[in-house]
Amino acid sequence: MPVNQLxxxxxxxxxxxxxxxxxxxxxxxLTGKASAVLRYLTERAGQxxxxxxxxxxxxxxxxxSDAALTSCVQELRSALRDNSKSPRYLKTVHRRGFRxxxxxxxxxxxxxxxxxxxRNP
Numbered sequence: 405m406p407v408n409q410l411x412x413x414x415x416x417x418x419x420x421x422x423x424x425x426x427x428x429x430x431x432x433x434l435t436g437k438a439s440a441v442l443r444y445l446t447e448r449a450g451q452x453x454x455x456x457x458x459x460x461x462x463x464x465x466x467x468x469s470d471a472a473l474t475s476c477v478q479e480l481r482s483a484l485r486d487n488s489k490s491p492r493y494l495k496t497v498h499r500r501g502f503r504x505x506x507x508x509x510x511x512x513x514x515x516x517x518x519x520x521x522x523r524n525p
Contacts, residue, residue: 411446413506414492416484418446425483437462437472438479445494445504454501477502 411418417426423439425432434442440462445453458473477494480486486493495503 409510411508411510413446413449413504413508414484418442420446432483434483435476435479438476438483441473441476442480445502446508449504449506449508452497452501452503457501 409420411420415427416432418424420443423434423436423443425434425439425442441458444458444461455470455473459468462476463472477496480494481488481491484493488494488496491505493504493506495505497503
């Protein structure tokens with residue numbers, strides 16, 4: 405998916421190129437690292453993403469502890485009003501990593517899912 409394309413999931417919209425997240429018309433503030441984690445996970449929605457993958461993608465050439473990732477995940481759960489016990493968006497896969505649960509759509513995928521009679525030629 406192109407990096408400057410808006411993606412939607414649940415009540416949220418994410419602008420991957422800026423890291424901005426909105427719930428309806430309200431902007432939801434995220435730190436840069438939490439936004440990068442969210443972008444990486446939404447790009448791989450439905451797949452298990454290992455901690456090692458996240459460390460390599462979000463903290464390249466930097467050694468950080470698990471606490472940095474844990475902090476980002478907690479920030480995301482709070483921002484998305486998600487619950488680790490019964491998640492709607494972000495599931496911890498024990499000893500493996502994380503899975504983004506919600507269906508993620510971009511305007512292009514929404515257009516492609518329309519019947520051909522409604523698409524532009």
